[in-house]
């Protein structure tokens with residue numbers, strides 16, 4: 001099996017907040033290989049965006065990595081100087097956000113910005129960068145790319161803007177594309193189109209993709225492998241088919257059971273997992289999910305769960321799961 005392009009190993013990160021700290025990532029280990037699409041799933045507040053941001057070294061100023069490494073093509077990026085880290089972004093790793101306007105300035109045309117995004121391709125003339133940008137807009141499905149090049153970002157529809165943001169990321173020829181909820185702001189049709197586009201691009205460019213989404217349908221459509229997060233930990237990691245057909249961690253089971261796409265039509269209402277996330281300013285000693293888990297025992301509340309290997313690329317953080 002090929003070496004991972006990007007990996008985090010035992011990464012712990014906390015946010016300093018008035019009066020304490022929030023343990024947003026605890027001992028997270030996950031890797032993505034070339035040509036692979038890794039999904040990160042979990043409820044709101046579980047640490048998905050924090051993990052995605054940590055992978056590209058884009059966490060806020062109140063964030064502090066307390067342990068672990070992030071390796072990109074073998075190098076520990078957290079050990080690099082700030083200048084070298086900045087150089088990696090855009091050169092080897094690119095990010096697409098929920099709101100595509102974060103990628104663009106409102107005061108410059110899309111074309112001008114797509115040319116600027118290629119700052120790292122030193123050998124290319126401006127005219128060539130313009131052509132690459134135009135071709136990439138066509139590639140991501142803008143029907144009139146020449147017209148779009150001359151528009152300001154707000155003059156494009158939300159779906160077109162997200163396509164343009166993906167084009168911007170790909171123009172840099174990254175080895176990893178990290179997308180945080182790239183379809184969440186879009187309607188269902190547009191979401192399906194963006195998922196389809198990402199799948200095509202992944203096949204064409206063979207870059208690794210890490211996609212954060214609370215939408216399990218997107219995971220099922222797009223991903224090869226999934227990491228399910230709960231309260232700052234990866235509680236289950238599995239190939240996508242195995243996860244959907246045979247979820248092993250009680251939290252994964254609850255998450256799938258509550259997927260609105262699966263049961264909203266049947267019941268007419270949105271279900272939720274009972275209970276709440278634990279307080280991350282003082283995470284529990286035992287299993288984080290114990291208070292909401294139907295099969296938790298005293299042991300689950302008392303001791304941190306082991307990571308149980310369940311086969312190739314498959315593990316769960318649980319006292320009760322059998323290997």
Ligand SMILES: Nc1ncnc2c1ncn2[C@@H]1O[C@H](COP(=O)(O)OP(=O)(O)OP(=O)(O)O)[C@@H](O)[C@H]1O
Nearest residue numbers: 015022024043044045046047048049050051060280
């Ligand atoms: N800059 C910050 N300062 C303090 N706490 C933060 C900051 N960013 C996130 N958090 C906290 O860290 C935890 C993880 O947040 P994160 O945004 O990573 O979750 P998420 O899984 O992406 O959620 P969502 O699905 O709502 O986007 C939450 O408790 C959140 O409140």
Ligand SMILES: [Mg+2]
Nearest residue numbers: 048049050180
């Ligand atoms: Mg998020």
